[in-house]
Amino acid sequence: MPLSRRELIHCAGVTGIAxxxxxxxxxxxxxxxxxxxxxxxxxxxxxxxxxxxxxxxPEREFRSKCISCxxxxxxxxxMGYDAIALAGLSDLRNFGTPYIxxxxxxxxxxxxxxxxxxxxxxxxxxxxxKVLMGMALIDFGLCFGWNGDVCLSCSKACPLGAxxxxxxxxxxxxxxxxxxxxxxxxxxxxYCPLGGSAIKVVKRERYRELRGxxxxxxxxxxxxQNEERYQVVYGSNLPEIMARGRLVEREYx
Amino acid sequence: xxxxVVSTVRGSxxxxxxxxxxxxxxxxxxxxxxxxxLKVLVGGLSxxxxxxxxxxxxxxxxxxxxxxxxxxxxxxxxxVVPIAGIYLIFGRAFCGWICPMDFLYELVGRIxxxxxxxxxxxxxxxxxxxxxxxxxxxxxxxxxxxxxxxxLTNFFRLITGGVFLxxxxxxxxxxxxxxxxxxxALLILEFFFPRLWCRVLCPVGKTYGLFNKASLLxxxxxxxxxxxxxxxxxxxxxxxxxxxxxxxxxLRDLNxxxxxxxxxxxxxxxxxxxxxxxxxx
Numbered sequence: 001m002p003l004s005r006r007e008l009i010h011c012a013g014v015t016g017i018a019x020x021x022x023x024x025x026x027x028x029x030x031x032x033x034x035x036x037x038x039x040x041x042x043x044x045x046x047x048x049x050x051x052x053x054x055x056x057x058p059e060r061e062f063r064s065k066c067i068s069c070x071x072x073x074x075x076x077x078x079m080g081y082d083a084i085a086l087a088g089l090s091d092l093r094n095f096g097t098p099y100i101x102x103x104x105x106x107x108x109x110x111x112x113x114x115x116x117x118x119x120x121x122x123x124x125x126x127x128x129x130k131v132l133m134g135m136a137l138i139d140f141g142l143c144f145g146w147n148g149d150v151c152l153s154c155s156k157a158c159p160l161g162a163x164x165x166x167x168x169x170x171x172x173x174x175x176x177x178x179x180x181x182x183x184x185x186x187x188x189x190x191y192c193p194l195g196g197s198a199i200k201v202v203k204r205e206r207y208r209e210l211r212g213x214x215x216x217x218x219x220x221x222x223x224x225q226n227e228e229r230y231q232v233v234y235g236s237n238l239p240e241i242m243a244r245g246r247l248v249e250r251e252y253x
Numbered sequence: 254x255x256x257x258v259v260s261t262v263r264g265s266x267x268x269x270x271x272x273x274x275x276x277x278x279x280x281x282x283x284x285x286x287x288x289x290x291l292k293v294l295v296g297g298l299s300x301x302x303x304x305x306x307x308x309x310x311x312x313x314x315x316x317x318x319x320x321x322x323x324x325x326x327x328x329x330x331x332x333v334v335p336i337a338g339i340y341l342i343f344g345r346a347f348c349g350w351i352c353p354m355d356f357l358y359e360l361v362g363r364i365x366x367x368x369x370x371x372x373x374x375x376x377x378x379x380x381x382x383x384x385x386x387x388x389x390x391x392x393x394x395x396x397x398x399x400x401x402x403x404x405l406t407n408f409f410r411l412i413t414g415g416v417f418l419x420x421x422x423x424x425x426x427x428x429x430x431x432x433x434x435x436x437x438a439l440l441i442l443e444f445f446f447p448r449l450w451c452r453v454l455c456p457v458g459k460t461y462g463l464f465n466k467a468s469l470l471x472x473x474x475x476x477x478x479x480x481x482x483x484x485x486x487x488x489x490x491x492x493x494x495x496x497x498x499x500x501x502x503x504l505r506d507l508n509x510x511x512x513x514x515x516x517x518x519x520x521x522x523x524x525x526x527x528x529x530x531x532x533x534x
Contacts, residue, residue, distance in 0.1 A: 060394065064322035065329075067314045067399040068406050069300030070413050074287045077413075077422070078295060085417075086410065088425030095431075096400045096410070101423040119300035119310040120318050121328030 039196045039244065040104075041139035048206025050091075050099035051184065053084050054108060054131040055115030055123040065122035068096030072114035072123060081109040083186075100133070103186030104197055108133065110159050110185045129160065134184025135207040137214060138176060140221055142198035142244065147237045150174040154199060157191035168222065172229055177218065195244040269513040273350050280351055284409070288416050297409025298351065299399055300332065308332035311405065312340070313383070313460040317396035320387050337464075342530070344468030345461040348451060349510035352458075354404045354439065358451070361443045362490075372446050373492065374453045376507055383456035398456055404439055405457065407432035448490045452508055462507035470511060472504040473529045477521055485526055488518030499525060 049059065053072050056062050068086060076084040085101035087094040100108055110131065115123040144151040145167075154176060155165040164182050168175040178188075178199075189199045202210065224232065283294040284301070292305050300310045310318075310332035318329060340347060349355055390397045399406055414429030442450060451458055465471070472495070485495040491508040495515050498504045516526045 061322055061324065064394045064396070065318050065324070065326075067299055067311075067318055067396045068410065069297050069310075069314070069399075070406075070409055071296030071300050071302055073413060074295045075292075075302070077417075078287055078290050078292050080290070082417075082422045085423045085425055086414075086428045088427035089431055090427065093395070096406070096428065101425070106423050113305075117295065117302045117305070117308070119296070119302065119308040119329065119332035120314075121326035122318075124328070 040200060041142055041194075041196065041198045042137060042200045045137065045200060045202060045210065046206065047134075047201070048203035050087055050094055050097070051103070051134045051186075051201060051203065053098050053100065053114045053123055054110060054112060054128075054133055054183070054185075055118075055126045056133070057122055057124065062122050063094065063097060065120050066097045067120055069119065071117050071119060072098050075113045075117040079109065079111050079113050081111065082106045083108045084114065100186060103189040103201055105190065107186030107190045109187070110183070129163070129181070129183070131183040131185070132204050134186075134201040134203050135180070136178050136182050136184060136186070136188055136199050136201045137207075137210070138178060139198045139200065140175075140217060141232075141237045142194055142241055143176065143192075144194065144198070144241070145173045145176045146221065147233045147241060148173045151193065152176070153191050153193050154178075154188035157187040159185060159187060170222075171226070172233060175222075194241065268517060270517065273512065274356065276350050277353065277356055281353060285412075297413075298353075298405040299403060299409070307335055309336050311399070311457060312337055313457045314396060314399040314403075316387060316460070317390045317399050321390040321394055321396050323391070340461055340464040341467060342469045344465040344470050344505075344511060345458065345507075345509060346470060346511040347461050348458045349512035352405070353408055354450070355510070355512075357436075357440060358443045358448065361440050362447060364444065366444055368445060369447060370445065372449050372453075376453075379453045379456070379459045379462075382454060383459045386456055402435065403457065404436065404450075404455070407435040411436060448492075451490075451510070452492055458510075459507075465505050465507055465509060468505075469530045470528060471531070472506075472509060472511075472515070473527055473531070474499045474501060474503060475525055475527070477524045479525055480520055482520050484518045484520055485515035488514040490514075495526065 052059075052062060053076075057065060070086065073084045073086060076082060083100050083103075083106045084098045086096050087099055089095060098114075100106075110128050112125075112128060115125045118124075138146070138154075140146045150173060152174065155161065155167075158164050160181065160183065164178055166177045166179055168177065184201045184204070186201050189197045189201060192198050221229070221232070280294075284297065286293045287295045293303070295302050295305075296309075298311065299314045300308070302308045308328075308331060310329060312333060315329055315333040319325065343350075386398045410428055411432040414424050414426075414432065417424035418426065418429060439450060479496065479499040481496065483496050486493075489495060491510055491512075493504070493506045493509050493515075495504065511528050513528055516528065519526050
C-alpha cells in the first residue's frame with residue numbers, strides 16, 4: 001500500500017527520533033570504559049587539575065570567560081595536533097572548557113594557533129617560551145637515562161630543546177633533568193620510548209608544592225654510592241621498566 | 254540588496270524560504286570544512302574565527318562572558334563587533350536564516366501531534382529570563398547559558414564530538430552525550446510547544462530581537478488595501494501581529510525573524526507586506 005505524504009513524513013520523523021535515541025544509548029558504553037590504569041609515570045603524583053591550552057588565563061578567570069564554543073578544539077584539529085578536548089561531566093565546574101586530554105598520544109605542538117583564535121580572550125597570545133601550561137616531571141625510576149642507558153628521546157622531542165634539558169652524564173647513564181623553563185606542552189611525554197611514558201606533566205600550581213620533594217629525590221639519586229645505586233637500578237627499577245616495555249606495542253598508535 | 258531580491262521575486266513562485274535553507278546549508282557547510290583541515294570558518298555559531306583573521310562572537314555569549322568574568326578585553330570586543338554590525342543591518346535575521354534549530358524545528362513541526370499546544374506568554378518573560386541568566390552567570394562566575402544550555406554551543410559540540418569519536422581522537426564522550434541530550438530535549442519541547450523556545454525562552458534570539466528596533470531591515474507595508482484575511486498572522490510562527498499593523502508604514506517587532514513567510518502567505522502576493530532594507534523609518 002503506498003504511503004501518503006503525511007504518513008511518510010510521520011514515519012521519517014519517528015525513525016529519526018528512534019535513531020537519535022539509539023545513538024544516545026550507545027554512546028555511554030564507551031563513556032566510562034577508556035579509563036587508564038595507574039600504569040603511567042609517577043602514579044602517586046596527581047596532575048592537580050586540567051592542563052589548559054597555551055596562553056590560558058588563571059583557572060578562575062579562564063572558567064568565567066570561556067564559553068565552550070570549541071574554536072580552540074577545531075583549530076587544533078585543523079593544525080593536525082588534536083590535543084585539545086572539552087572537559088566532561090565528571091567535573092561540572094569545568095564542564096565544556098578545553099584541556100589537553102591525552103598527552104601520551106596527542107600532546108600540544110606549541111603551534112600557538114589557539115590563543116590567536118579564541119574569540120573570548122580566555123586564551124591570550126603569548127610567546128612560545130612564556131607558555132605556562134604545566135611542568136614535566138621525569139620519573140627517575142622509569143627513565144632509561146637514569147637507569148644505565150643513553151636515550152635522549154625527550155630532549156629531541158622538546159620544542160625548546162637545550163633551554164629546558166640538562167644532562168648529568170655518569171656511570172649510570174646520561175641522566176636527563178627538565179628545568180623550570182619547561183612550558184608543559186607534553187611532546188616529551190609522547191616521544192618517551194618507555195611503555196606508558198616516564199614523564200608526567202603536572203599543573204604549575206601543583207609543581208610548586210612538589211618542587212621540594214622532587215629535587216630531594218633527584219639529589220639523593222645523584223649522591224648514591226655504587227653498590228646502593230646498583231641495588232636501586234637492578235633491584236627495583238629495571239624489572240619495572242622491562243614490565244612496562246611490553247606495553248609499548250599497545251601504547252604506540 | 255534584500256529589497257532588490259524581494260522586488261524581483263514579487264509575483265513569481267520563487268520562495269525566499271528556499272534561499273533561507275540554502276544559506277543555512279552554506280553556513281553549516283563552511284563550518285564542516287574545518288573537519289577537512291580547511292580554515293574557512295573554524296569554531297561554532299557561539300564563537301568562531303573566519304579565515305584565521307576575523308573573529309566572531311555571539312552577542313549574548315559576549316555579554317555572559319563579560320559579566321561572568323567582570324573583565325573587559327579588546328579580544329572579545331573585536332570579536333563581537335562584526336556580529337553586532339551584521340545584525341544592526343539585518344536585525345533578528347539570525348534566527349530565521351542562520352540558526353540550525355529553525356530548520357530542525359520546522360522538521361519537528363511536520364510530525365503530526367494532537368497534543369501540540371501553542372503557549373502565549375508576554376514578551377517580557379523572555380527578557381526576564383535573559384537578564385536572570387546574565388545575573389546567574391555573574392553569580393556563578395561562568396557563562397551559564399552559553400556553556401551549558403545553548404542550542405548553538407551544544408549543536409556544534411555534538412558535531413565536533415561526533416566527528417572526533419568517529420576518528421578516534423581525544424574527546425570526552427560525556428560531552429557528546431550531554432550535548433545530544435540537550436538537543437533532543439529541545440526537539441521534544443518543540444514537539445509539544447511549537448516555537449516556545451524561539452518566541453519566549455531563547456536569550457540569544459531575545460538579544461538579536463533588540464537589534465530589530467534599530468536594524469536597516471524591517472517589515473514594510475505598502476498602501477495596497479488589506480483584505481483582512483489574516484493569512485499573514487497564520488503563517489507567522491513567531492506570533493507577530495502583522496495584520497493589525499498594516500495601516501502603518503512598517504513594523505519592528507522584537508519577535509520578527511525575517512523569514513518572509515508573511516509576505517509569501519499574503520493574499521496580495523508580496524504587494525502588501527515585504528522585507529526591505531532602508532535607511533529611513
